[in-house]
Each structure stands twice: as C-alpha cells, then as structure tokens.
Amino acid sequence: MRYFEDIAVGETARFGDYPVERDEVIAFAERFDPQPFHLSDEAAAQTHFGRLAASGWHTCAMTMAMLVGHLKADEQAGLGSPGIDALRWLVPVYPGDRLRCETEVIEARRSTSRPEMGIVKSRMTVFNQDDVAVMTFVSNGLIATRHP
Template sequence: MQFYEDLAIGQKQAFGRYEVTREEVIEFASKYDPQPFHLDDDAAAATHFGRLSASGWHTCAMTMAMLVENLKANRQAGLGSPGIDQLRWKKPVFPGDTLRCESVVIEKRRSASRPEMGIFKSSLTVFNQNDEPVLEMVSNGLIRTRDPEGND
C-alpha cells in the first residue's frame, strides 16, 4: 500500500493507455456535451477541428479512468480529491487516438486538522499517440498517512 510518507516531491510516474473510439465520443457527447462537432462528421468538418472530436470533458473522464486504474494498480491509500487548481485542453482528441498520462508530485503536506490525512498536488499531462500534450492539469489529492503521529 502506498501512503503519504511514500510520496516524494519530484516523483514522476507514467501510466495508462486509453483508446478513443468514435462510438464513445458520440455517446458521451450525446449525453453530456451535445455540440455538433462532437456528434456529427459533417458538422465537425466545417469547424476548426476539421473532424469529429471528443469533448474536453470526455477527455477528463478518460483521464480519470486511467488515474483510477493506476491508483488501484499501485494500491494507493487515496481518499479522493478536494479539486483541481488548473485545467487546460491543449489539443483536440479524436477517435483513433491513444492516450497516456505522466504525472509529477509538486507539493505535499500533512493536514493540520486531520493527522491521518496528507494532501499532495500533482502536475498531470495527457499525451496522444504522437506524444503531443492534449490535456494539462494541476490536481490535489488526499491520501492516508501511515503514521498519524507524524513520525516519518
């Protein structure tokens, strides 16, 4: 199990593989972001995207799927997240793209009010198969401490 004490500032991790399908792009957009360039090939061709593209929120959801899979694989003692400080969609994501993630721990501290909990901040970049960044975010995570007394 990976606890707060196991995280180090500057710690890097590469993980995930997510294949974006046309069906999923349309299904997500139909339900959550029904703009024409996420739903229709002809409408998308007439935009700056040039073709059907995934919603940025869909890109976030695919990123979350990779994050959770990574947390499970590393058996992280995660306790959720109080939020994201920054989010940028750098390039469109298209059906046929394959996404992957890279993260870096940039800050960490123990909770002053909850000694069983640590808080860490990560910079996360999602890349497509051409190693082009498609999403960048700075997120905050909550993680259990191994030693609530702070004897690390």
C-alpha cells in the first residue's frame, strides 16, 4: 500500500489506454450533455468540430476510469478528492481516438486539521493517440498517512 509518506513531489506516472467509441460518445451526450455536436454527425459538421465530438465531461469521465484503474494497480491509500483546479479542454476528442494519461506530483502537504491524511496536487495531462494533449487539470487528492 502506498501512503502519503511514499509520494514525492516531482514523481511522474504514465498510464491508461482508453478507446473512444462512437456509441459511448452518443450515449453519454444523450444523458449528460445533449448538445447537437455530441449527438449528430450532421449537426457537428456545421460547427468548428467538423464531426461528432465527445463531450469534455465525457473526456473527464474516461480519464477518471483510467485514473482509478491506475490507483488500484498502484495500491494507493486514496481517500477521495476535494476537487480539481484549472480544467482545460485543449482540442476535441473524437470517436476512434485512444486516450492515455501522464501525471506529475506538484505539491504534497500533510493536513494540519486532519493528521490522518495528506493532500497531493498533481498535474494531469490527457493525450490522444497522436500524443496531442487534449485536456489538462490539477487534481487534489486526499491520501491516508501511514502514521497520523
């Protein structure tokens, strides 16, 4: 198990391989972001997207799936997250893309009010199959300490 004390500023990780599937893009959009350019090739063709594009929120969800898979494999003592900062969707994500993640720990501090946890800030970059960054954000993770 990896605890807060085991995480160092500057630490990096690469993980994930998520195929973006057309049916999933449409299903997500129908339920959570029903804008025409996420639902229809014809409507998307009339926009700057040029073709059907995944919702940015769907890109976040796909990233979360990759992140949780990585954290489980890494056996990190995660306690959730109070949120993310500076979310940016850089370029569209399209059906047929394959996504992967790179992350770097940029800050780690023990909580002063909750000694059983630390707060770790990481810069996340999500790339497509062409190594083009499609999304960035800073995550704030709560990690159990080994010795509160």
